[in-house]
Amino acid sequence: MIRSPNRIFAISRKEFLHIIHDPRSLLIIFVMPIAQLVMFGYALNMEIQNIDLAVIDYSKTEYSRRLVQEFEGNNFFRPYYYEGKYSEIEQLFLKREARVILIIEKDFDKNYQLTGSVAVQILIDAADPNAGTMMKYYCNFVINNFNERYGGKVLLPFNVQPRIWYNPDLKSSYFFVPGLVALILVMISALLTSITITREKEMGTMEQILVSPVKPREIIIGKVLPYILMAFLDGFLILLIGVVLFNVPFEGSYLLLIFLSTLYITTALSLGLMISTIVSTQQVAMMVALASTLLPTVMLSGFIFPIKSMPVILQYISYVVPAKYYLIIIRGIMLKGNTLAQLATQMLFLLLMTAILLRNALVRFKTNLEK
Amino acid sequence: MNSSQLAVKTTDLTRRFKKFIAVDRVNIAVAHGEIFGFLGANGAGKTTMIRMLCGLLKPSAGQATVAGFDVYRQSEKIKQNIGYMSQKFSLYDDLTISENIEFYGGIYGLSKELLQKRKHDLLQQVGLSAFADKLTHDIPVGFKQRLALGCALLHDPPILFLDEPTSGVDPRARRAFWNLIYHTSELGKTIFVTTHFMDEAEYCHRLSIMRDGKVIALDSPGNLKKQYQKESMQEVFVEIVAGGQGLMISGHY
Numbered sequence: 238m239i240r241s242p243n244r245i246f247a248i249s250r251k252e253f254l255h256i257i258h259d260p261r262s263l264l265i266i267f268v269m270p271i272a273q274l275v276m277f278g279y280a281l282n283m284e285i286q287n288i289d290l291a292v293i294d295y296s297k298t299e300y301s302r303r304l305v306q307e308f309e310g311n312n313f314f315r316p317y318y319y320e321g322k323y324s325e326i327e328q329l330f331l332k333r334e335a336r337v338i339l340i341i342e343k344d345f346d347k348n349y350q351l352t353g354s355v356a357v358q359i360l361i362d363a364a365d366p367n368a369g370t371m372m373k374y375y376c377n378f379v380i381n382n383f384n385e386r387y388g389g390k391v392l393l394p395f396n397v398q399p400r401i402w403y404n405p406d407l408k409s410s411y412f413f414v415p416g417l418v419a420l421i422l423v424m425i426s427a428l429l430t431s432i433t434i435t436r437e438k439e440m441g442t443m444e445q446i447l448v449s450p451v452k453p454r455e456i457i458i459g460k461v462l463p464y465i466l467m468a469f470l471d472g473f474l475i476l477l478i479g480v481v482l483f484n485v486p487f488e489g490s491y492l493l494l495i496f497l498s499t500l501y502i503t504t505a506l507s508l509g510l511m512i513s514t515i516v517s518t519q520q521v522a523m524m525v526a527l528a529s530t531l532l533p534t535v536m537l538s539g540f541i542f543p544i545k546s547m548p549v550i551l552q553y554i555s556y557v558v559p560a561k562y563y564l565i566i567i568r569g570i571m572l573k574g575n576t577l578a579q580l581a582t583q584m585l586f587l588l589l590m591t592a593i594l595l596r597n598a599l600v601r602f603k604t605n606l607e608k
Numbered sequence: 609m610n611s612s613q614l615a616v617k618t619t620d621l622t623r624r625f626k627k628f629i630a631v632d633r634v635n636i637a638v639a640h641g642e643i644f645g646f647l648g649a650n651g652a653g654k655t656t657m658i659r660m661l662c663g664l665l666k667p668s669a670g671q672a673t674v675a676g677f678d679v680y681r682q683s684e685k686i687k688q689n690i691g692y693m694s695q696k697f698s699l700y701d702d703l704t705i706s707e708n709i710e711f712y713g714g715i716y717g718l719s720k721e722l723l724q725k726r727k728h729d730l731l732q733q734v735g736l737s738a739f740a741d742k743l744t745h746d747i748p749v750g751f752k753q754r755l756a757l758g759c760a761l762l763h764d765p766p767i768l769f770l771d772e773p774t775s776g777v778d779p780r781a782r783r784a785f786w787n788l789i790y791h792t793s794e795l796g797k798t799i800f801v802t803t804h805f806m807d808e809a810e811y812c813h814r815l816s817i818m819r820d821g822k823v824i825a826l827d828s829p830g831n832l833k834k835q836y837q838k839e840s841m842q843e844v845f846v847e848i849v850a851g852g853q854g855l856m857i858s859g860h861y
Contacts, residue, residue, distance in 0.1 A: 243714060243717065244714065244715050244716075244717055246714070247710075247711055247713075247714025247715050248711075248714075248715065250710075250711070250714070251700070251703065251707070251711045251714075254703055254707055255700070255702060255703070258702045258703065258743075259702060440696065440698070440700075441694060441696035441698050442696075442698045442699075442700065444664060444692075444694060444696075444698065445692065445693075445694070445698035445712075446715060447663075447664055448662045448663065448664060448687060448690065448692040448769075449687060449712075449715045449716055450684060450687045450688050450715075450716065450717070451715045
């Protein structure tokens with residue numbers, strides 16, 4: 238009997254052949270991330286522009302016209318004068334003719350010059366709450382500009398001069414490209430790993446491998462190695478496109494990102510392994526993996542929605558979503574140039590999760606084989 | 609004979625699944641070079657028996673040695689010395705014939721040169737040399753079955769376990785397969801086979817008939833027929849298992 242240490246290699250090679258022979262899996266691995274990147278990068282724009290603004294001007298004076306001009310002076314709003322009845326203004330929202338209504342009172346001009354303090358009414362269509370918040374923020378911004386320009390009489394106690402760091406133009410792509418890396422890495426690592434192992438169980442080939450001298454850990458290492466490689470390749474591809482096409486900055490250390498990405502991939506692989514020890518068919522594996530990776534990563538990790546503004550219970554759940562930590566890591570390294578010391582907490586959380594998942598998965602993997 | 613001279617020996621080997629006893633105190637001794645058959649209805653305990661001997665399942669009680677190695681303590685040694693083929697054939701349909709052979713050679717740690725040589729021999733023996741780069745999915749079941757057997761023999765093990773190797777295969781391919789088993793046996797290998805086909809039972813050197821986890825008869829097909837004064841193994845089986853009253857449908861139990 239000739240022995241060689243290449244049993245792991247034999248398993249990895251076979252796994253690669255599966256991927257190469259199946260164009261669909263190649264499509265999932267390489268085309269899907271790029272499609273998502275382009276979709277998120279170009280189509281999904283969080284900024285709102287050209288908001289229809291209906292103006293009801295009861296004052297009709299120089300000052301009120303200046304206020305409307307102030308709203309015109311940027312591409313957030315598209316103001317127009319509304320000539321209809323006040324009692325029917327809701328029709329503007331219902332017919333989608335305006336999303337913001339500005340009502341300027343009759344004595345606007347007089348009161349503004351006398352006291353420097355007037356109220357204008359602003360109505361906002363918040364059927365989309367995020368957009369509503371944005372529109373409110375834009376309105377405040379415009380009105381502040383107006384006050385600064387014309388309200389010279391009033392001395393503000395202090396003056397806010399915000400400067401926006403790390404993403405001065407507030408580009409969505411800075412936010413999405415790192416997020417997409419987090420999503421793709423967890424999907425490939427957890428989803429594909431759990432499917433590939435349950436497939437062998439389903440087809441009975443796992444049994445054939447287990448009667449050979451291959452050890453369980455050799456099976457696991459051999460099977461996950463190709464997917465680690467794929468995950469890295471994919472992550473690199475997304476970052477490359479992000480940096481080249483969307484000009485996402487890369488401030489921090491490449492080595493640190495590679496190191497912490499490896500940790501994150503290991504966490505996801507352990508999760509996939511864990512899933513494969515619980516379920517016995519590919520279909521269930523896919524469903525469980527999607528439910529435990531794709532959805533939490535998109536919804537609960539801070540990928541799109543800020544964790545701090547979630548209901549408390551969801552905030553607690555977010556603690557067990559690995560992407561939550563990895564997002565802080567990758568955004569921190571890319572946009573802020575974070576160092577390892579600044580990311581120690583996130584690293585420790587990922588380490589802890591990996592240790593728990595991997596230990597349980599390995600124990601379950603071994604005992605399941607003996608049933 | 610002591611256990612090292614036997615290919616397989618079990619003493620009161622037992623396996624329980626919760627309260628269900630799948631294999632109940634089985635004692636068998638199989639000599640080197642023997643074709644040893646396990647006959648029984650579905651659920652009689654044949655597969656559980658084979659799985660314990662292959663190291664896929666831990667026994668609940670009793671002793672067993674395979675190739676002289678203990679199933680509890682030396683399962684790694686056992687794995688080097690056995691080949692295993694199940695009714696599922698365990699080939700990867702999406703890989704080519706050649707890739708399947710290379711994979712199974714690879715997990716047994718065969719060197720590249722040896723693997724190439726064995727692959728060449730196997731392809732020739734199975735008659736698939738011209739189709740080495742075809743997907744396994746596209747070849748007929750009979751070929752798949754012989755290929756699977758070849759893969760189980762790549763590392764030249766002295767003992768071969770076959771778990772219902774002929775289910776789902778037409779009679780002609782079954783006969784061809786048994787010719788291959790005889791050929792393998794002539795090379796000095798011990799063959800341990802489970803089946804529920806009565807005609808196949810006749811091909812074995814010795815048979816053990818199982819029911820409810822127990823071995824209820826063990827002898828050569830000739831002796832069993834003599835003992836029960838029957839013409840065929842089918843009648844013997846009906847006599848032993850169902851007390852003569854069982855219904856048999858075309859020899860398939």
